[in-house]
Amino acid sequence: MPDVQALLEPRGIELTATHKSLSRTPAHALVLGVEKAGGTGRVVLPAGEQRRLSAVVEAAEVLRVGGAADEVTVLPAPSGLPFAVTVLTGLGALPEDGAARAEALRRAAGAAVRRLAGTDSAVLALPVASEQDAAAVAEGAAFGAFAFAHQRAATAGSVKAPLASAVVHAPDVARAALSRCLDRAAALGRGVRAARTLVDLSPNVVYPETVADYARQAAKGTKVSVSVLAEKDLAKGGYGGLLGVGQGSVHGPRLVKLEYSPARAAKHYAYVGKGITFDSGGLSLKPPASMMTMKSDMAGAAAVLAAVLTAAELGLPVKVTGWLCLAENLPSSTATRPGDVITIRGGRTVEVLNTDAEGRLVLADGLVAACEEAPDAVVDIATLTGAQMVALGTRTSGVMGDESLRTAVAEAARGAGEDAWPMPLPEHLRASLDSKVADLKNVGDKHGGMLVAGLFLREFVAGADGARVPWAHIDIAGPSFNESSPYGYTPAEGTGAGVRTLVRLLENAAADRG
Known part of the structure; x- marks a missing residue:
């Protein structure tokens, strides 16, 4: 019989949240959303960050980043911010509210986190305007941070470890609400990842x-x-x-x-x-x-x-x-x-x-x-x-x-x-x-x-x-x-x-x- 205990996942991705400005939230990667608008994409910037992130907007325009769901683009981070790279993740035509908006945020966060496998930290500065938005971003990170390498041997090193920690940037959401969102997302993430592992074995x-x-x-x-x-x-x-x-x-x-x-x-x-x-x-x-x-x-x-x-x-x-x-x-x-x-x-x-x-x-x-x-x-x-x-x-x-x-x-x-x-x-x-x-x-x-x-x-x-x-x-x-x-x-x-x-x-x- 296999060592079942070895299949039980450790705590998994660490989820936290912050109200601080991006300049005070260091991480390997900064994740921004790109909304699809017609045939072009629009980088959605957090309030007060337009000047510091203007170079990202210009680069997105030059590269014609479209903002479609699952479209992920990695750029060098602009100077003056505590990040190595900027990740642009597609939001699609982001609805204003409801379950469809939550799923668009969830999917965008998950796509970015999957792309960041092998790195240690990211700030997810997606357009979070409510507790529901924050929950969706946290869940997307928890679901996206998954890798299966239980049955590899010689090629085990080729499987990149999931992103270790994610910070949800949510300055407009109360701290108590954020805490609830993060606890629930972490629990759901552990459950979903456990089910995947059992199926994959x-x-x-x-x-x-x-x-x-x-x-x-x-x-x-x-x-x-x-x-x-x-x-x-x-x-x-x-x-x-x-x-x-x-x-x-x-x-x-x-x-x-x-x-x-x-x-x-x-x-x-x-x-x-x-x-x-x-x-x-x-x-x-x-x-x-x-x-x-x-x-x-x-x-x-x-x-x-x-x-x-x-x-x-x-x-x-x-x-x-x-x-x-x-x-x-x-x-x-x-x-x-x-x-x-x-x-x-x-x-x-x-x-x-x-x-x-x-x-x-x-x-x-x-x-x-x-x-x-x-x-x-x-x-x-x-x-x-x-x-x-x-x-x-x-x-x-x-x-x-x-x-x-x-x-x-x-x-x-x-x-x-x-x-x-x-x-x-x-x-x-x-x-x-x-x-x-x-x-x-x-x-x-x-x-x-x-x-x-x-x-x-x-x-x-x-x-x-x-x-x-x-x-x-x-x-x-x-x-x-x-x-x-x-x-x-x-x-x-x-x-x-x-x-x-x-x-x-x-x-x-x-x-x-x-």
Whole structure:
């Protein structure tokens, strides 16, 4: 087993803020924003700094810096200021307020911080006019300061360390508000980076047992309790989905429960994450090219783990239980066969016609277990279907479920800066899941596959008394793993998708406690 403790990130980037003038805030780099205005860019300067930074404006005009999102230009710093370089980062057409403005600032800060990997310090003098602006800049820095080098040896030195410290220049924001922003951004950053690391690690290192061990180690010293069910416990509890999917691997399945239960909690939310640590498709074998990124099939569980730990670190007044449904889906003489009938926790039977539609089977067990505790709401998150990418692309998650909770999740995602879109659950597709030999089958109509998967999961959302529990499902198949070049604060490979949405949903629930 790998040294799990070595995977636990140190404190990460140091985030501070200042009201001082730029001349009194020394750092390696000064970061300024460039707003896109028509076909040109306009350097946005802090108040009172126009004279000292006039050379930067002139250089930007000569170089025709356009200000598009993700456009980063590095210049020598003007004389008389305590910086080695000036970094111009594109803001796009910066909105005046709202979530779109926050995301533009977040992305611009993240792009600059990524460019500054290998250096020690930067002052982020972006256009911060409010607490929301300051929070966005701090978050962008926290998300952009990420590097993965855990499994390199000879080339480890080629990976530049993330920017060590960032100072948010925010002279118009009260110090108390800045402190809140920085603490929250640091906590979110740690959660997002932890989720990315778990996704990036190879599947010979990350398998159900090691994820469970990681959860135990990460929760030490926090207010989160962790319990783990292994094979014997799963069999005793009737968790046929997890056992059926995991029985083809030498690495047995696990169900990890995390619980954060503060005193006088406003509400109780349950989060259920798909944790297929590697998905070969089982006996319904994927083509080789489709397997190469399947270490990412546990991104939902990674997001849930990070979200619960972040909620505890922030001290949110909401009880949250996280359920990590962990299995490795491999073909072998003991693997589930197409045509097998398995029994999900609670007694419902499923005819498994496609062993590559396995995520919904482990989630079914997790959803039943979560609903048995009668939470106020249950949300599952999963890299569930390729159909999500066909419908919404690689950066927008699909959200399904009960309308009010589906709307709340989509609004939380928007507020957190994550793309998500509400999708329907058409009743006419439900009949395609009917089985001739079991209560239902695990695949249905291939058209609208994302929606059919949501309808399957809906079958397992009920409390111990049979009453419906408010439920939503987030499909992050595309957004969880970036197979293209880095952009903004988003690296290649694991993105940490969903962590911010899940945390924001809890924050919104806490705000509505009255």
